[in-house]
Amino acid sequence: MRSRSFLQLLAKEFRELLASRAFWLMLLFVGLLVGHGFITAVGLYAEMSGTGGGPAALPQGLNSLDGVIVPTWGAYDLAATLLFPFVAIRTISSEKESGALKLLLQLPGTLITKLTAKGVVLLLAWLIAWIPGAVAIVLWRSYGGHVYAPETLNLLLGHGLRGLLSGGLGIAAAALTDGAASAAIVTLAFTVGTWALDFVAAGRGGLVQQLASYTPTAALRSFEQGLLRLNAVAVIALLSCAGFGLAAVWLNTGRTIRSRLLRTLLLLVVAAGLVWAGASLRKTWDVSENRRNSFSLQDEATLRRIDQPLKITIFLSPEDPRLTDFEQNVLRRLRRVLGKLEVEYAASSRTGLFETGDDHYGEIWYELGGQRVVERSTIEEVVLDQIYQLAKLDPPQRPNADESFGGFPLAAQPKHAATIFYIVWPLVVIVTWWVSRR
Amino acid sequence: MLSVEGLSKIFGSRRVLSDVSFTVRPGEVLGLIGPNGAGKTTVLECLAGLLPSNAGSLSYRGESLALTRRKQALFYVPDGILPWAEQPVKWVLRFFEKLYARGADKLSQIAGPLRLEEIGRSRVGTLSKGERKRMLLALSLLTPHPVLLLDEPFDGLDLRQTRDVMTLLRSESVTGRALVVSIHQLNDAAKVCDRLVLLNNGERVAEGTLGELQQQANLIDGGLEEIFLALT
Numbered sequence: 293m294r295s296r297s298f299l300q301l302l303a304k305e306f307r308e309l310l311a312s313r314a315f316w317l318m319l320l321f322v323g324l325l326v327g328h329g330f331i332t333a334v335g336l337y338a339e340m341s342g343t344g345g346g347p348a349a350l351p352q353g354l355n356s357l358d359g360v361i362v363p364t365w366g367a368y369d370l371a372a373t374l375l376f377p378f379v380a381i382r383t384i385s386s387e388k389e390s391g392a393l394k395l396l397l398q399l400p401g402t403l404i405t406k407l408t409a410k411g412v413v414l415l416l417a418w419l420i421a422w423i424p425g426a427v428a429i430v431l432w433r434s435y436g437g438h439v440y441a442p443e444t445l446n447l448l449l450g451h452g453l454r455g456l457l458s459g460g461l462g463i464a465a466a467a468l469t470d471g472a473a474s475a476a477i478v479t480l481a482f483t484v485g486t487w488a489l490d491f492v493a494a495g496r497g498g499l500v501q502q503l504a505s506y507t508p509t510a511a512l513r514s515f516e517q518g519l520l521r522l523n524a525v526a527v528i529a530l531l532s533c534a535g536f537g538l539a540a541v542w543l544n545t546g547r548t549i550r551s552r553l554l555r556t557l558l559l560l561v562v563a564a565g566l567v568w569a570g571a572s573l574r575k576t577w578d579v580s581e582n583r584r585n586s587f588s589l590q591d592e593a594t595l596r597r598i599d600q601p602l603k604i605t606i607f608l609s610p611e612d613p614r615l616t617d618f619e620q621n622v623l624r625r626l627r628r629v630l631g632k633l634e635v636e637y638a639a640s641s642r643t644g645l646f647e648t649g650d651d652h653y654g655e656i657w658y659e660l661g662g663q664r665v666v667e668r669s670t671i672e673e674v675v676l677d678q679i680y681q682l683a684k685l686d687p688p689q690r691p692n693a694d695e696s697f698g699g700f701p702l703a704a705q706p707k708h709a710a711t712i713f714y715i716v717w718p719l720v721v722i723v724t725w726w727v728s729r730r
Numbered sequence: 731m732l733s734v735e736g737l738s739k740i741f742g743s744r745r746v747l748s749d750v751s752f753t754v755r756p757g758e759v760l761g762l763i764g765p766n767g768a769g770k771t772t773v774l775e776c777l778a779g780l781l782p783s784n785a786g787s788l789s790y791r792g793e794s795l796a797l798t799r800r801k802q803a804l805f806y807v808p809d810g811i812l813p814w815a816e817q818p819v820k821w822v823l824r825f826f827e828k829l830y831a832r833g834a835d836k837l838s839q840i841a842g843p844l845r846l847e848e849i850g851r852s853r854v855g856t857l858s859k860g861e862r863k864r865m866l867l868a869l870s871l872l873t874p875h876p877v878l879l880l881d882e883p884f885d886g887l888d889l890r891q892t893r894d895v896m897t898l899l900r901s902e903s904v905t906g907r908a909l910v911v912s913i914h915q916l917n918d919a920a921k922v923c924d925r926l927v928l929l930n931n932g933e934r935v936a937e938g939t940l941g942e943l944q945q946q947a948n949l950i951d952g953g954l955e956e957i958f959l960a961l962t
Contacts, residue, residue, distance in 0.1 A: 300829045304814075311816035391811025394780055395869070398801045399829060546779040546797050 297400045298409060305383065305413040310728045314382050315417055318375040319721045325367035326424040327713020333363040334432070334706040341701035354699040355582060356438050361447060362516045364428045368451045369512060371421065372458040377479040378472075379417055380462025383410045384539065385472035393543065403540045411459060411536055418455035422448075424717055431712070435704035440581040443518040450515025453528040454508055460535025467539035483508075494610040502571070506531075518580025519624075526570030534563040576628050582697035587625050590688035591676055598660070598683045601632035605657040609639040618656070618670040625672075658682055731756045731908055732795075732803075732877055737786030739772050739932075746772050747783070747932045754877060754908045759899060761923030762912040763958070768929040770912035771809070774879045777910075778806035790877075807870040809881035809912075812862065815855030819846070819865050822854060826872040840871045843898040845891075859886035867895060871902060878902075880911045884918050896922045916954040926954070930962040 309315050337359040387393040396406060433439055458479075465478040486507035493504030504510055511524045541555045578585040586592060604623075608615040626633055639653065656675075658665050660682040667678050673690070680687045732754035739747040747769045754760050762770045775781035777788060779800035788795045790803045814822055823846065827837050841847060844864045849857060857865065863886045870878050883899070884892045899922060903909055913919040919926060920940060928935040928943070935958075936946050944952055947960040 296831070297829060300825065304825055307817060307821070308814065386815075387813075390813055390815055391808055392813035394775075394778075394806070394808050394811060395813050397780060398778065398805055400801075546782055546800075548782040551782075 298405060301399070301401065301406060301409040302412060305409050306416070308383065308386070309379075309413050309417055312379060312382050312386075314375075314378045316721060316725045318371060318379055318417075319421055320718055321375060322367060322371050322421050323424040323713055323717035323721065325370060326364055326428055327709060327717070329367050330360070330364040330428040330431070330713065331706045331709050333360045334435070334704060334709070338703040338705065341703040354701045355440075355697070356432065356700060357440065357443050357447070357516075357518060357580070360432055360437060361429065361439070361444060365425050365447060365451060368422070368425060369454065369509070372451070372454045372508070373483050376418060376421070376455060376458045377462035377465075378476060380414055380459045381466040381472050381475045381479065383414065384463055384466035384543070385475055388466070389471065393545075397543070397545070403544055404536075407463065407536050407540055407543075410463065414459040414463075415452075415456065418452070418459070422451075424713060425451075427712060427717075428709075431706070431709055435702065435707070437702055437704065438700040442579040443581055446518060446520050446579045447515050449520070449525070450512050453515075453525065453532075454512050456532040457508055457528050457535075460532035462535075464535035464538040464542075467542040506571070517585060518578060518582075519585045520577040520579055522575040523571050523573040526573055527567050530563060530566050530570050534559065534567075537563070574631070578628070585624060585628065587629065587672070587676070588688075588690055590690060592629050594680065594685055594688045595626070595629045595676075597685060598630065598679070599632075600661050600683070601634060602626075602630055602679065602682075603634045603636065603657075603659040605636045605638050605659070607638050607652045607655045607657075609641055609653075610637075612639075614654075614670050618675075621672050622670065622675050731791060732910075733789045734773075734777065735787045735789075737773065737776055737788075738784045739769075739776055739781070740784050745932060747776070750786070750929070750932070750934045752927045752934060752937050754910055755925075756876075756908055757903050757906045758924040759903050759909045759911060759922055761919040761926045762910065762929060763916060763919045763923075763926055763954070764914070764929035764935075766914060767931075769932040770914070770929055771881055772932075773929070774806055774881055774910070774912055775808075778804055778879055780806065801875075803875060804877045804879055805870060805873040805875040806879040807866050807881065807883075809885060811866070812854060813866075815853065817854055818850070819852055819854060819857070820850040822865065823850075823868055823872065826869050830872060830874055832872050832874070836872060837868075840868055840898065843894045844868050845894075860888065860891060863887055864891070864895075867898075871898070876906070877908045877910065880909060882913065883911050884913065884915065892918060916958060920954045928958060928961060930958075935961050 337354065340354055340359070384393075387396055397403070399406070429439060429444070461482055462475065462479055465475040465482075466472065469475045469478055486509065489500070489504045490507050490509055493500045505514075506524065506527045508528075511521075511528055514521050514524055537559050538556065541552050541559060544552070547555075576585075587595065604626075606615065606618065608618065623635060640651065654668050655666050656668065656670070658667065658675075658678055660679070663682055665678050665682055667675065669675065677687055734753070735751050737747055737750040738745070750769070750773060752760070762773060764770055772781065776783040776786070777800070779797045788800075795803060823837060826832075827834070837846075844867060846864065846868055849861045849865065852861070854862070854865065863883070867880070867883055870880060880899075884895060887895060896918075899909055899911070903924075911919075911923070913923075925937065925939050926943060927937045936943055938946065940954065940957075943954075943957045943961075944950055947957040949956055949960055952960070
């Protein structure tokens with residue numbers, strides 16, 4: 293009985309999805325965005341790879357993930373921010389505005405079951421929207437491009453979670469507000485808020501930076517860099533579920549506002565506890581082909597022998613490019629290897645332009661076992677040698693440059709891409725929409 | 731079958747229902763009658779569990795009917811809704827038929843009186859007020875609930891359709907289902923209802939058959955309009 297009801301609800305939600313103009317418009321624009329991203333990325337990749345027979349500029353820096361797949365799939369970040377929430381909002385708002393919600397609430401199954409059906413269909417909608425992105429990967433392969441499956445699948449997981457979060461947010465906003473327009477404002481306000489948090493948290497450290505690492509943009513960034521963080525997966529999945537939970541509380545119109553507020557409070561407390569637990573999961577996997585998130589195997593083995601806490605105090609402002617280098621090349625990797633790492637951002641200004649030597653500006657302090665060394669370099673080898681010196685460990689034999697990642701230069705032209713993304717895809721979307729309405 | 735005790739509802743500082751009590755018997759058509767703003771729709775929405783009440787209780791077959799169990803016994807069809815506007819009527823009807831595992835017999839049984847064949851291919855959003863009302867009535871009759879709550883079931887129907895729908899509702903009540911209908915047209919109410927609950931300004935003014943109400947109002951041959959005016 294229950295499974296039959298659920299299947300009927302799924303069928304209803306799918307038909308409602310097909311009737312949604314927001315869904316078809318999303319499909320149309322996603323194809324155009326993906327096409328533009330893909331054609332631009334392939335062209336730039338070809339230039340870097342030496343179009344016209346010249347040598348590649350920096351072959352070791354050329355990999356398909358950074359050069360083609362991430363920029364192409366960047367269209368989905370835009371879609372998840374500005375298009376997909378409207379598809380999600382419509383699933384609730386249209387039923388609220390038409391009065392269908394009053395019938396839906398009385399149909400067999402709990403509200404959670406009904407929202408699950410909506411969630412499943414939204415996920416399906418998001419997967420359907422991936423078709424242009426998948427076509428782009430197939431085209432890239434057909435040009436002779438290299439695709440490394442683990443890092444590509446990791447990126448898809450990131451975009452899947454990004455879509456889930458947008459769906460949960462849209463559903464919650466639609467349930468909490470009176471109409472689609474108000475829900476859209478709430479959703480966009482949330483997105484702008486996360487952008488602001490990203491900006492404010494850069495180089496701050498502490499709780500703010502930890503919070504900012506779970507904003508949709510920041511979480512997606514780690515997937516784009518070939519890093520699979522268990523805590524990011526857990527936190528985004530939990531936040532998405534909390535969105536659906538919040539919708540379940542507020543769509544239950546038979547309960548008083550007071551009861552709904554209490555349930556909201558309870559839900560937020562439980563969700564916050566689970567998110568806190570999820571955020572404390574430290575397991576990460578570097579699935580990138582060039583191991584960009586890891587030190588060499590030899591260095592990692594040596595660093596794991598350090599069992600004392602290491603404290604790093606950084607006197608670099610958030611807008612100083614040296615801090616970006618240090619974060620990307622050293623800190624991100626150290627955090628994965630060292631269990632007891634404390635990082636303090638000590639610069640007092642945002643730009644560092646007016647800080648002086650008295651402020652220790654430009655210095656990075658390393659403290660281990662009661663000893664401290666001061667260093668200004670942000671180069672990986674120099675930093676690691678300082679840490680080994682503090683830990684009284686011998687630096688390991690590092691691999692030769694010849695053994696490092698060689699890159700995959702490819703001077704290919706995006707053949708047929710414009711036809712596929714700018715002509716065929718829009719036609720397919722329009723014809724399918726027309727057929728679905730018959 | 732269904733007993734409502736002391737139902738009250740306050741919106742902000744406005745009391746829209748005040749201590750409303752009545753009973754519903756098996757197989758009867760009970761009319762909630764009263765002018766616009768009397769609280770008829772609010773009573774139905776509170777009973778269906780779609781609106782929280784400030785006080786009052788509901789019992790079904792002698793047992794208290796908690797909010798979570800309402801939809802097992804009651805099904806409410808609101809007035810003026812346009813559910814799933816982009817879908818064809820035929821699909822919406824089939825959705826209910828499959829959801830409640832009703833055989834095709836039920837749909838064919840109600841299709842004639844409600845003239846569903848005429849509107850089957852139309853999208854819900856393109857229906858006229860009367861056509862939409864017929865579709866909503868069909869949805870309610872496709873549910874298996876022992877008590878149906880119908881808000882203004884004749885609103886938008888022409889004379890012939892009203893007569894057909896009255897016959898259909900009467901035949902449905904004969905099977906043992908109880909129907910609670912809110913009606914603001916008193917002539918229609920007198921024709922279709924077994925008993926009546928008179929509401930005015932959120933208060934229950936009277937309850938009973940037409941004959942009992944005539945006695946209460948001291949109007950032996952009085953029509954419902956005269957009775958209502960006499961009692962309010």
